[in-house]
Ligand code: HEM
Ligand SMILES: [Cu+2]
């Protein structure tokens with residue numbers, strides 16, 4: 001996911017840069033473009049259509065859904081440590097994380113062994129936020145803090161294990 | 166009205182040029198200092214220098230507040246300067262604005278480096294009050310009072326601008342060119358582009374600052390009387406509404422410099438068209454509605470709000486790409502002549518950087534992407550693109566224009582500094598984006614050894630940016646000294 005987004009981003013940014021550079025080079029030539037307004041209209045229509053399609057596709061299934069599940073993990077964040085009520089998390093089934101904080105906002109972020117971020121959710125005073133994830137690989141997972149919470153923010157890390165069946 | 170239209174012909178009007186030139190000098194100095202802070206942070210993340218995390222987060226707080234402040238200051242100054250071509254503005258209001266701004270800067274720097282406040286520029290409730298023993302509630306209060314001071318100054322400035330525009334253009338609708346947008350008014354009679362942009366950004370920035378003031382006051386009361394608390398989700402909504410609107414307003418105000426200055430280089434006026442007028446009204450609504458894209462990982466947010474955040478994020482790019490950027494491209498190609506110097510090059514770079522930065526921002530505004538990119542360095546990646554290569558490029562362009570001479574060109578030192586800035590900036594933001602895609606969190610004082618290389622390369626690019634920016638500011642100082 002991240003690599004695709006990066007590649008797409010760089011590609012579109014390069015297209016924009018190219019459009020500016022070529023217009024800047026052509027500036028002052030007084031070239032009379034005739035169909036500018038119709039091109040603009042197509043650009044708007046095109047962007048709008050892409051927008052509607054991408055929006056629909058990206059919201060189904062609802063990305064923030066949390067189903068009722070037997071595997072529930074309670075997580076509590078505090079300056080500057082995490083407490084997780086299970087150190088073994090089941091494999092191959094949806095796991096619901098309930099995220100609390102006892103002081104300020106924190107961000108519960110989970111990375112795989114290679115350090116790739118898999119998902120995250122905020123921890124917020126007075127609220128219990130939920131997030132669901134299905135682990136398909138057993139092994140160690142790394143928890144980091146992804147909301148600035150003071151001077152120990154970068155040290156607020158822990159691990160848990162996804163057990164093989 | 167005719168008097169106003171005639172005044173437009175006399176583009177030589179330079180309202181409070183002295184105050185404006187002084188402001189841009191101060192802003193240039195602040196930006197340079199904050200860039201050095203930025204390099205310090207990036208070098209620390211790359212393991213090139215040893216920086217105590219406490220100091221890192223103080224610097225991060227100062228850099229965030231200082232840069233956002235400088236963007237707002239330069240944007241508002243551009244707005245003031247060019248609005249003054251169309252309506253007569255009270256000079257005293259500008260001096261009050263500047264004075265309150267400087268007072269705010271002193272309070273913020275004092276709170277940070279003397280008081281030790283390091284709760285970040287976003288003062289996310291309840292962090293200012295729960296520092297883990299690092300700073301006192303007093304330091305946090307001083308920091309927030311600094312914001313209040315700056316906010317009051319902005320409100321004064323916007324009230325003066327808004328009231329004069331409303332009087333001169335027959336109401337808010339007139340100043341937003343609604344007769345052309347939604348009626349059968351003739352474009353020739355419409356409010357000029359600078360006025361439309363000034364009116365729209367005045368409206369949304371005022372609303373943003375009012376909400377910001379409310380959450381600031383609530384936070385200050387909470388610091389003074391801890392028994393008084395605020396709902397954390399409500400506070401988060403208010404803070405991000407304010408932060409989003411304020412930073413966007415700075416860009417939308419700065420683009421006025423493009424509308425007003427680039428025509429001097431082409432001899433071709435920039436006109437209000439139907440499309441232009443519609444786009445600005447759409448922008449006005451979108452800027453106010455888009456902020457929930459900051460709250461996609463706050464599960465307690467209503468689903469409709471985050472969907473709105475995603476949808477409006479995407480559709481906000483349409484007026485930017487299809488109207489602002491597209492029109493500039495068509496305009497440049499169609500111009501019979503064009504002269505490139507530091508000012509015109511930086512202004513065009515500013516629109517390019519702003520547009521390019523919208524790409525990673527819009528992608529991050531999708532819930533599925535946000536799940537793995539939020540609060541990674543992807544985020545500083547996109548906002549440095551539209552600020553460093555966008556708003557700040559336009560501000561430096563305005564500065565260069567203030568110190569212009571008739572025979573300026575883009576050869577020699579100005580050209581070298583321009584390309585250094587553009588190349589350094591591109592490399593610098595690319596490293597943030599790559600780091601974000603590698604899941605490196607943002608706002609971490611200490612980076613793992615396997616992340617050092619990206620930060621080291623970024624530091625080299627940052628050094629280039631600083632060299633170029635120093636050249637821009639020095640040239641400006643020399644030009645001011647000679648005039
Ligand atoms: C030489 C130029 C610059 C350098 C080297 C630099 C560097 C940095 C670094 C290292 C961070 C922290 C990244 C992290 O979260 O890990 C940062 C954050 C930030 N920068 Fe810059 N920056 C520069 C220019 C700018 C400009 C021009 C602006 C805006 C006008 C800006 C606005 C910000 C803001 C708002 C933050 C967020 C602070 C926070 O997370 O609390 N920066 N910058
Ligand atoms: Cu944290």
Ligand SMILES: [Cu+2]
Pocket residue numbers: 409455456458459
């Ligand atoms: Cu935003």
